[in-house]
Amino acid sequence: MTQQSQLLVSAIVVFDIDGVVRDVSNSYRRAIADTVEHFTQGAYRPSLADIDVLKSEGIWNNDWEASQELIYRYFEGQGQQRNSLALDYQEIVRFFQSRYRGSDPENWTGYICNEPLLLQSHYLNELSSVGIAWGFFSGATRGSANYVLEKRLGLQSPVLVAMEDAPSKPDPTGLIATVQKLTNNFLDNCTSVVYVGDTVADMYTVEKARSLAPNRAWIGVGVLPPHVQASRQRRDAYAQTLKVAGAKVVFDNVQELTPREIQKLL
Template sequence: MTQQTRAIAVFDIDGVVRDVSASYRRAIADTVEYFTAGAYRPTQADIDRLKSEGIWNNDWEASQELVYRHFETRGKGRSQLDLDYPTLVAYFQSLYQGTDPQNWTGYICDETLLVQPTYLEQLSAAGIPWGFFSGATRDEAKYVLERLGVVSPALIAMEDAPGKPDPTGLLAVVHQLEVQHQLPATTPVLYAGDTVADMYTVIKAAALQPQRQWIGVGILPPHVQAISDRCQNYTETLKSAGAAIVFGNVEELTPAQIQALLPV
């Protein structure tokens, strides 16, 4: 790839690099079920509907919101609930990470990787710098990236920036890559993510840095791909939120495809 067509590729992690349908999303469902005393367990479709609002990228906050909405449908206001957020977070993490902070045994251990190390190697060989912007905690993001053999990547995680769709974290990782690879501030950026919040993040970044091209790349998470109607609806949702193109797997975003998405 020539200097004229060079671009920066940034990736979300959850639903893009790893399948979280049986980990983060399972933890959401379990947490909501626990804090509603077994009265409500959200389905994957329920969680998708919440996340389609574009502001519930944080799964702890999403869990809390689903609990609140459950009780609201039964005429109980939020101020009436004795729902302690740190307690909810601790319960969620005990499921996702496990109860031993030094030796994780929770749902995170069952995640399937959606990317092979050779994919990132292909991007590097084509002269495409890459990094990650994720709403996961730094330790959780590093855990999965180390499984890919990625050590000390350009990474902005939960602790490093406000949650999506705030673009601060995306701009930060792009800046890291620009400095590392000595790229101009006009270098196009592609951000691959699986949620509406990811696409909104790209739009907000473009508003702050209009001098470069920003391209939102939608990725269909595995849990929506088994049913064609659901897959189509999810695709349309991502496109409506700003995705220029939607793939079933991020490895379809090849160097050739990246070049095709860039201006002539």
């Protein structure tokens, strides 16, 4: 942060992590499907499209809660009332984590170990070199976020607001807190903020931040997660959903948001 703060910062870019920095279609989303399948006794395994439909509602950023909601909705479809179901949320969390992190809490062996990276550290260095400050606001746990940022990407103590630090999106508290950490009294209150995310909740977060801190320009940028790019129809539909939710522009990959593209948005 010291090197960044000494530069003439032209903008602040805050990145979501899941679906932006790393591909979670075969990790987090696979863990959701495993969890729902387990707690419905094998009767229902949601597809990636099913999970996208739920997340398009803009309020299911927490994947543990999303898993629980899909379980509830399955049983409601079978004529049962959710208040009659004996679901244990902590058991849902434990099962999910056993798939995502693995059964050993110290040495992770789960799906997290095989997440493809969607961003490389040289891209962040390029942003820094032209005076663009950057950080991360994610609904992932701090342990999971640091695993990819520090262990995989090699970043040294990056600015990060994670699940434990703020309410779940679309509440903008975490986004605003990330910006406050980045500014650290070096930037004025009018520096534009770009938030890069892959879900409707991310775009709603930008809208809510704009209403709470109207002195800044808050710009939502959408990124298409890899799993929706398998077909043109699905890709276009997902991009349109993000634009309707507030994305000013949508990219296939986060690294397409170059300094030149950022300048165009300001």
